[in-house]
Amino acid sequence: MATLNKLKIFNDPIYGFISVPNSLLYDLIEHPYFQRLRRISQMGVSYLVYPGAHHTRFHHALGAMHMMQKAVQVLRFKNVEISDEEENALYVAILLHDIGHGPYSHAMERSIVEGVHHEEISLFFMNRLNEEFEGKLSLAIKIFKGEYHRKFMLQLISSQLDMDRMDYLKRDSFYSGVAEGNINSERLIQMINVENDVLVVEEKGVYSVEMFIVARRLMYWQAYLHKTSVCAELIMMRVLKRAKELANRGVELWGSAPLLFFLKNVINEAEFDQKALDFFALLDDSDIIGALKSWQFHDDFVLSELSKMIINRELLKIEFIVEKNSKDRLNEMRHKILEKYPISKEEAKYFVFQGKVRNQAYTKSEEPIRILKKNREVVDVLEASDQLNLKALSKPVTKYFVCYPKYVFES
């Protein structure tokens, strides 16, 4: 009867229902570490462009687990042997693969927890949970670290056709309303297989794979690298940087205890100890948004201006430029704002800066997508496709931009 209680089912607008396969998974989901993900938005500041994009890392992790359940079902149907223990490990690993994300992690990883990548933090969390759950996560961790001998299992969790992407592209497309990114995960999973321990897609699925890659590319340009999002994220990053700068100088800042911990201390990978993890486990979007709302009224001009930009959505202007070299223009613009703003030359860089975004729809050098031909030969999808199309998609595209306050130039 106790177990019956744990046969939890989640409502999901995308898949209808997501069911929790067993009580270990149930207990992991219930754990405060995982519940924290309910308060971390999957797409960060993108809601400033797509007002529907408020779905969370919690929901995505459940969705990815659901995709993994489908994958296991399909593979077993095709006589790929997966033991119950391995099955369970796959679910645990995919459920927890993103547990190390902090709020607005792209901004945070480049400011207050500089140099500590969320995947490492995921591993810290997994190890801690493994202790708590008496070793039940060991195989999951082994797979996650790439130490398990059955390589396709890692590919299901982390590759260019993993269950993570199967869910997040679909989910981000669904909630943002960028309908073209709505990949057909179900069909793709229907066509996966394992050949010589390698995850492959059957030949008839080659057009679907191509579609998936094109959709992913579109999601990058239209959503993840949407210029307004990029701009907002860079502002967010600068707010946090400025706050840390001020904190180091001893300036008083309002904020939650966990946020203040990361502002006041230098945290890098080496020093990411138990205490850091404990504080990290308390951080979520509300700490950041709460702080920005307060900092709007701070005496520091840079901090308050940047905070207001996010809170009231009065962002900097962003403009794509042909080449990256525009030092003169940058300097000219920085000069201009010095006339208006009570700031130093150095601080002007918070308001006028350049940058670049890079999009590579498919990367051969990373874990590739492999096609299983009818003669059971396995080839890279680039070779299986009937034309240059995918080869073209594997070329990276870089765009350069500058950001600056628009009102400065209005007159």
Add this chain to the structure above:
Amino acid sequence: MATLNKLKIFNDPIYGFISVPNSLLYDLIEHPYFQRLRRISQMGVSYLVYPGAHHTRFHHALGAMHMMQKAVQVLRFKNVEISDEEENALYVAILLHDIGHGPYSHAMERSIVEGVHHEEISLFFMNRLNEEFEGKLSLAIKIFKGEYHRKFMLQLISSQLDMDRMDYLKRDSFYSGVAEGNINSERLIQMINVENDVLVVEEKGVYSVEMFIVARRLMYWQAYLHKTSVCAELIMMRVLKRAKELANRGVELWGSAPLLFFLKNVINEAEFDQKALDFFALLDDSDIIGALKSWQFHDDFVLSELSKMIINRELLKIEFIVEKNSKDRLNEMRHKILEKYPISKEEAKYFVFQGKVRNQAYTKSEEPIRILKKNREVVDVLEASDQLNLKALSKPVTKYFVCYPKYVFES
């Protein structure tokens, strides 16, 4: 060219696109008062039951405006005269109808801003914006207050078939994944008309109206009054109540400035002055969630326990009971927890309490839904329907429940 910039289009997963009809609407949406709604969840604590339910009041308000655009189009097509000024006022009024909502407003209105209803606060905001926009909102306010002579305009904004419901039922159903609540707003709007200054639905739409009412009832039981949501909301209300109690006693509490203002001061309708409004305009979900996260570690047992319940989703157990009278059982349970918890008899009421929920799918006494028969007679939908069905739906249903900590009773 300046105006071109303001021809803003929002992506919406439900309607595809929402376009902003003119630059006044654009400027209202840009205003910090309205941007605040981006940070207020439409369904409050429901995300604890439906993990997808993180859509905001911002998005709903845009959606309701979109529905209003459809309604105006349909009515004009049917030769109902609506001037450009009236059209604009309808858009303004529906856009701002919910601007007075605070975070978790059901909980807040019963704790820290007791007795101040969100509709009144909406009106405060509208008046303030009207000053700022030099009287351009006057007609909208007139309609909103029911003072305009063309009554159907108010009915479009606030009645049992208003554009507010057209959007929120659909949106809440969409994001939560409670698919059965997915009303066919487009079809309903296609069939509205105006007869003798009254908003009506053409006779052939009677089954759609019925479906709408049944769907609304289902959304109440399945979502808005879902027992876990109800329980979470009551806990949230008690957290805030407790915090206010402690604040009044002079106990130190961590929190944002606007939240502390409402905790430390008695705020009722009479005293809701300029200053209160200014602070209110700064409140959003992050203030509440941020505070609860901090209060988890507060010395006050009641405050910290209740806070943890929300943050870690370790809610009280809720149980529907046949009759409301269960005083003895309540007392017995309260006694029991006194054995375990370091609290007073009075404080036990924070953990063991009873309550009721009430659902009336259709209320004849409120602004009714009227059907236009083919002979142009206008009747209440209750009379137009071919059977007892709707009459049944107009009977209120009340359910009683008790809440208590489950772990106390395990063993």
Add this chain to the structure above:
Amino acid sequence: MATLNKLKIFNDPIYGFISVPNSLLYDLIEHPYFQRLRRISQMGVSYLVYPGAHHTRFHHALGAMHMMQKAVQVLRFKNVEISDEEENALYVAILLHDIGHGPYSHAMERSIVEGVHHEEISLFFMNRLNEEFEGKLSLAIKIFKGEYHRKFMLQLISSQLDMDRMDYLKRDSFYSGVAEGNINSERLIQMINVENDVLVVEEKGVYSVEMFIVARRLMYWQAYLHKTSVCAELIMMRVLKRAKELANRGVELWGSAPLLFFLKNVINEAEFDQKALDFFALLDDSDIIGALKSWQFHDDFVLSELSKMIINRELLKIEFIVEKNSKDRLNEMRHKILEKYPISKEEAKYFVFQGKVRNQAYTKSEEPIRILKKNREVVDVLEASDQLNLKALSKPVTKYFVCYPKYVFES
């Protein structure tokens, strides 16, 4: 390897994929008897109202089998024992439950195969297939005839909550675009169970059941009993009646061999022999439509006029009337057309007639929908629902109408 070929998957816009569970099912689907269903429209003449409603009985039968697969999965998960043999029989029975449908069967059953109900013909087909497949359908037939001791299995195939309805309401709603009829089959099936050998829905599903009943009622009024459909079907029935009348009189008629067989012979249940079944197995929509197209140019005024009505969608006018007694009006109208048409008094009845439609959303006397309460008591859904609502829905509603040529009355 041979079996691999038979692991057929069908694309379905509603469920994504429908997979064929085993090779017996595969062979049944391949059989010409079943392939015939590809050429029989599920909704008959409804495409004259809903231009998307061209889906076939073939597709519906596959969909119902898919629903049955879900049901078996859910029930086994809840520890209801279902042997592999029983599972297979359930799939066979649901797949073939409608195989006895002819083209436009409502019209046909009331004209050229009068008195032979499609369910009996389904049984004839099943028996024939059972011979061909050497007894492998025996258990399916036993269940279908209600002779198997596990009663819930029949209820899955034929009751007010059977897998047939789970698919057809959803499918008809999907293809016609009557979006309100889009029931949430997945959720309903998630909540079924078996208690004391009876199919039940768990208590928390009571609102979904209610929604399902209301949606079904709406589909009846909006689609199946849509007045234009009703009218078209009655014209279709009269075309066939007239053709049979002429055939009996020895008048030459163009038509396919199977159609002419049914026009020239009296076919009733008793005489539905092998030969009749062979001819029936060749009949589909094209025989009827093909004949009507030819009959447009027939010398017989009645036959050609009625045929043209369907082919060119120039239907009779249909008007709902308050009471059924309108003999005088009918006579008056019949008189009027005699002035215009070269027909006899008796033949005037082909153009001016009355009728009724009847809709009962839920019928207690039929196999009811039962709710399993938390105390494991099983009650009729009428008693489980919290109000009069469903009781109201169980009252039949009858509407009367007259049909007549509109042009006769224009001038």
Add this chain to the structure above:
Amino acid sequence: MATLNKLKIFNDPIYGFISVPNSLLYDLIEHPYFQRLRRISQMGVSYLVYPGAHHTRFHHALGAMHMMQKAVQVLRFKNVEISDEEENALYVAILLHDIGHGPYSHAMERSIVEGVHHEEISLFFMNRLNEEFEGKLSLAIKIFKGEYHRKFMLQLISSQLDMDRMDYLKRDSFYSGVAEGNINSERLIQMINVENDVLVVEEKGVYSVEMFIVARRLMYWQAYLHKTSVCAELIMMRVLKRAKELANRGVELWGSAPLLFFLKNVINEAEFDQKALDFFALLDDSDIIGALKSWQFHDDFVLSELSKMIINRELLKIEFIVEKNSKDRLNEMRHKILEKYPISKEEAKYFVFQGKVRNQAYTKSEEPIRILKKNREVVDVLEASDQLNLKALSKPVTKYFVCYPKYVFES
């Protein structure tokens, strides 16, 4: 009041509603020429692969008209002047653009009406209707023939980004369930504009255009050129060819009058006179399917075998081959079947044959898709895209195949 009756609205599962803009359009839709399209399947024999693909040319034509309404709305919003007369002509032209399609037209145009293309027949119909409607279609015909001076209007009707494709890709994807082909027509139309009398897409839409081209390519391989469909279509073509051959030899064949007309007469473009058009206007899917059903039992072995293949879905096997030269293999296979079938060497070609399919996702030499850059320069989409991707897509891909009876080679 008369006009009110004509404010017809169609239900559409894709767009919700399609409304008929005026009474001329209404009357055209009511015309028997147009009603005939209700009986012609949009995707021909594809239902043998995708059981949901039974939607009709009638529904597609309405859908394309709906897309055109959206396009006119968007263009006018962007200040492109379109007079009421032009607007109406655009609707008429798109509504009737496919009216010249016969049943299974790909097969028919290569057999019984060899050399008469459906677009020419569309024009015959339009001219005939123009007479009947007293010149009201003149401007539509002018646009359709490319004789109107405003070139973008033809591009809306016939180009690589026309309203025809906007609807059919979406509709075919929807009904077949090949979800990846579900293009975002609404977004594409939102981004069209007119520059220098040329239809363009605004620069920000370049990824959507790319997506559209990739989706179209996928629909070709997955649906239109699906190997089983290709095979079925070639069999269909051979059935009709054989029937015509037999008819010419004076062999008796059962069939409808219009079908027999086209079987017994040589019909080419020059001889497509009034009489031919009258008969053509009576042809639909039921004539073909009805004939095949009868021909199953014909004495001619070739005719009956091929007919059975379609009716019972017992198709030839189709196999893609690397190169087209496989004469020896073909001869060998033809020899083999001569051992089994009572046919001549010449007739063996009906059962064993080779062919090719060709897919070019984007053709620069045809009416191209043009992008309007921010500096108002207009360039081909191939140049606007940021990489080789689209260039790759503009290369045609050809695949060769052979078809043969599978049972001949089993043993």
